[in-house]
Amino acid sequence: MRRDMFQSEIEMNRIFERLKEAEERIERLSLLSHLGQILNSTLDHQEVRKRAIEAATQLMRAEAGSLLLLDEEGKYLFFEVALGDKGESVKKVILDVEKGIAGWVAKKGEPLRVNHPERDPRFYKEMDERIGFKTRNILCVPVRVKDRILGVLEAINKKGGEDFNEEDLSLFVSLANQVAIALDNARLYQELEEMFFQTAASLADVIEKRDPYTGGHTQRVTRYSLAVAKYLSLEPEELRRLRIASVLHDIGKIGIDDQILRKPTQLDTREVDLIRRHPKMGAEIIGHIKQLKEIIPGVQYHHEHINGKGYPEGLMGEGIPMIARIVAVADTYDAITTDRPYRKALSKETAISELKKGSGTQFDQKVVEAFLQAFHSGEI
Amino acid sequence: MRRDMFQSEIEMNRIFERLKEAEERIERLSLLSHLGQILNSTLDHQEVRKRAIEAATQLMRAEAGSLLLLDEEGKYLFFEVALGDKGESVKKVILDVEKGIAGWVAKKGEPLRVNHPERDPRFYKEMDERIGFKTRNILCVPVRVKDRILGVLEAINKKGGEDFNEEDLSLFVSLANQVAIALDNARLYQELEEMFFQTAASLADVIEKRDPYTGGHTQRVTRYSLAVAKYLSLEPEELRRLRIASVLHDIGKIGIDDQILRKPTQLDTREVDLIRRHPKMGAEIIGHIKQLKEIIPGVQYHHEHINGKGYPEGLMGEGIPMIARIVAVADTYDAITTDRPYRKALSKETAISELKKGSGTQFDQKVVEAFLQAFHSGEI
Numbered sequence: 001m002r003r004d005m006f007q008s009e010i011e012m013n014r015i016f017e018r019l020k021e022a023e024e025r026i027e028r029l030s031l032l033s034h035l036g037q038i039l040n041s042t043l044d045h046q047e048v049r050k051r052a053i054e055a056a057t058q059l060m061r062a063e064a065g066s067l068l069l070l071d072e073e074g075k076y077l078f079f080e081v082a083l084g085d086k087g088e089s090v091k092k093v094i095l096d097v098e099k100g101i102a103g104w105v106a107k108k109g110e111p112l113r114v115n116h117p118e119r120d121p122r123f124y125k126e127m128d129e130r131i132g133f134k135t136r137n138i139l140c141v142p143v144r145v146k147d148r149i150l151g152v153l154e155a156i157n158k159k160g161g162e163d164f165n166e167e168d169l170s171l172f173v174s175l176a177n178q179v180a181i182a183l184d185n186a187r188l189y190q191e192l193e194e195m196f197f198q199t200a201a202s203l204a205d206v207i208e209k210r211d212p213y214t215g216g217h218t219q220r221v222t223r224y225s226l227a228v229a230k231y232l233s234l235e236p237e238e239l240r241r242l243r244i245a246s247v248l249h250d251i252g253k254i255g256i257d258d259q260i261l262r263k264p265t266q267l268d269t270r271e272v273d274l275i276r277r278h279p280k281m282g283a284e285i286i287g288h289i290k291q292l293k294e295i296i297p298g299v300q301y302h303h304e305h306i307n308g309k310g311y312p313e314g315l316m317g318e319g320i321p322m323i324a325r326i327v328a329v330a331d332t333y334d335a336i337t338t339d340r341p342y343r344k345a346l347s348k349e350t351a352i353s354e355l356k357k358g359s360g361t362q363f364d365q366k367v368v369e370a371f372l373q374a375f376h377s378g379e380i
Numbered sequence: 381m382r383r384d385m386f387q388s389e390i391e392m393n394r395i396f397e398r399l400k401e402a403e404e405r406i407e408r409l410s411l412l413s414h415l416g417q418i419l420n421s422t423l424d425h426q427e428v429r430k431r432a433i434e435a436a437t438q439l440m441r442a443e444a445g446s447l448l449l450l451d452e453e454g455k456y457l458f459f460e461v462a463l464g465d466k467g468e469s470v471k472k473v474i475l476d477v478e479k480g481i482a483g484w485v486a487k488k489g490e491p492l493r494v495n496h497p498e499r500d501p502r503f504y505k506e507m508d509e510r511i512g513f514k515t516r517n518i519l520c521v522p523v524r525v526k527d528r529i530l531g532v533l534e535a536i537n538k539k540g541g542e543d544f545n546e547e548d549l550s551l552f553v554s555l556a557n558q559v560a561i562a563l564d565n566a567r568l569y570q571e572l573e574e575m576f577f578q579t580a581a582s583l584a585d586v587i588e589k590r591d592p593y594t595g596g597h598t599q600r601v602t603r604y605s606l607a608v609a610k611y612l613s614l615e616p617e618e619l620r621r622l623r624i625a626s627v628l629h630d631i632g633k634i635g636i637d638d639q640i641l642r643k644p645t646q647l648d649t650r651e652v653d654l655i656r657r658h659p660k661m662g663a664e665i666i667g668h669i670k671q672l673k674e675i676i677p678g679v680q681y682h683h684e685h686i687n688g689k690g691y692p693e694g695l696m697g698e699g700i701p702m703i704a705r706i707v708a709v710a711d712t713y714d715a716i717t718t719d720r721p722y723r724k725a726l727s728k729e730t731a732i733s734e735l736k737k738g739s740g741t742q743f744d745q746k747v748v749e750a751f752l753q754a755f756h757s758g759e760i
Contacts, residue, residue, distance in 0.1 A: 009388075019395060199580050199672070
């Protein structure tokens with residue numbers, strides 16, 4: 001009887017142990033599911049990378065996490081490591097794919113768990129020295145989408161002095177798969193976005209090609225606008241609209257005859273009227289694109305003046321959308337500092353003094369101030 | 381002593397029960413994580429919807445799953461339901477948001493578990509009649525991203541005659557969150573893609589605007605090309621390239637002077653030479669766009685002939701990329717059937733007989749055959 005009791009107690013303890021493990025596993029799987037949602041909630045590649053490192057650290061209860069991405073030729077790993085729970089210290093390093101545990105995993109495509117790196121010949125201890133960190137143990141798994149290895153995900157130094165176990169490794173492989181999917185979606189999105197911007201820029205290019213005097217105008221206006229925007233604390237979404245509006249601001253010029261665009265002498269009233277129709281025509285062209293509706297004001301009103309003496313509507317002050325006020329200043333600066341059919345380029349100083357002179361009448365004062373800041377800091 | 385034994389047995393059974401439940405939970409959480417990966421592995425909205433319904437059915441061990449998406453005004457739910465494990469029978473229905481359990485969940489934004497729908501006043505039993513289905517019990521949860529409700533996800537009739545429990549509901553809410561993220565990413569991607577296509581189409585439009593005779597040419601060529609492609613079993617990626625190449629095939633015309641484009645009389649040799657430069661110039665323009673590299677051949681070679689007598693390279697047969705061969709046929713058909721500066725539009729019959737005449741010399745035989753199939757089936 002005694003013996004039976006004793007045995008069933010051992011049995012019970014064992015089952016208790018299994019229950020505890022199962023409950024711990026449930027907790028971590030729930031966390032994995034939560035982290036997967038966070039990873040996939042953005043299509044910004046940089047943000048996915050940041051979240052991946054945080055997720056690796058949190059899920060693995062590790063001191064540090066890192067994500068190493070292969071370059072296109074598969075020769076180097078670009079290394080982002082976050083030390084500490086909140087990733088307070090982020091370091092960027094480049095690693096030869098022939099070196100280290102990460103290199104081995106990236107080449108072989110197999111996950112690795114190393115609890116005594118100093119005994120593993122693959123361990124590249126110079127990296128610890130470079131980033132000022134002591135690696136005690138490490139989990140390193142491939143980040144793979146379909147059959148393509150994008151890089152590796154690492155968790156370094158399990159907290160509480162413990163070693164990583166097989167359960168950690170299997171959970172970490174699941175996390176890496178989620179990271180791979182989120183990275184790939186973000187890459188696809190950003191490639192498409194770039195394709196859109198490039199196509200919009202080509203649209204501007206082909207328009208410029210007809211007018212030898214404006215070569216590069218769109219590109220410069222876009223650059224100036226974005227430099228100015230830095231000093232105006234725009235929202236990311238507004239910044240995106242500003243970029244598109246800058247690229248497309250002169251698109252309406254496609255509707256103006258070659259002869260007028262290229263005329264080297266003074267334009268007559270009829271010709272000036274025709275030229276002045278380009279903001280409105282540009283707005284009509286992009287008006288056909290549902291997704292560009294929010295860009296229309298930037299294109300349509302980039303020749304309005306703060307005092308209401310601009311065109312096409314004669315809008316005043318705050319009635320002119322911010323994006324259009326920024327493009328107006330950038331556009332004018334570029335027009336002054338480049339050759340025109342009717343005169344040579346003027347100096348930067350002349351342009352700056354023109355902007356100052358027009359501040360508060362033709363141009364928005366805040367925008368001119370931001371322009372001057374960007375100019376004096378060398379960004380323009 | 382007996383009593384102790386007995387008690388510890390009860391205790392042990394209880395722990396066993398908890399362990400069994402925990403292990404079952406682990407299995408389902410692992411499945412949830414796996415389904416989340418599948419959901420997020422595509423940016424195709426339709427595919428996400430399909431996978432969401434399958435995931436709902438599988439994870440909930442239900443007889444049917446459905447996804448109901450709100451329209452933009454939030455008045456109707458668009459209803460896709462799959463009956464059976466493999467979704468062999470998919471039905472589409474529109475439901476007033478004021479009606480049914482789904483409508484209530486979409487409006488309230490709260491999850492609902494109903495095990496006796498016939499006793500619930502919110503239950504809309506006409507729907508069962510419409511789709512020929514008997515609802516025994518139902519889980520219905522909001523699909524929400526940030527603070528926006530996109531719709532609701534449903535699991536209907538738990539298998540084995542059981543009722544849905546609280547655990548089912550909580551797991552289902554997690555799944556719905558993953559569905560929401562995947563749907564939102566797919567929507568963002570497809571909106572951006574549409575913006576790209578629209579911008580590319582505007583680029584074509586502005587070029588056409590300079591030449592009154594070609595109004596709508598690009599749109600028609602794109603439509604014809606895609607109709608032809610149906611009979612040539614292209615890969616989805618090739619289809620996408622064909623669409624872009626069709627839209628941009630004449631983009632090089634931007635570099636040709638207005639006077640030549642609009643000239644109503646016969647062109648001289650120099651003018652013909654200039655016009656013939658447009659495929660090459662188009663290729664150069666899109667050559668600046670990294671993401672459009674694969675489209676170049678479609679633009680550059682749409683005036684090549686199968687017998688090598690086309691331009692700019694004089695490529696022959698299979699040496700001409702398939703996309704270019706398709707655009708060539710679509711382009712010619714449209715040129716014949718519309719007014720030109722130098723002649724009125726000719727009949728469809730004339731165009732068809734021209735294509736047949738050129739089949740195997742100017743045009744790819746397979747493409748002409750596909751064109752004829754599309755033509756006779758009324759798609760062109």
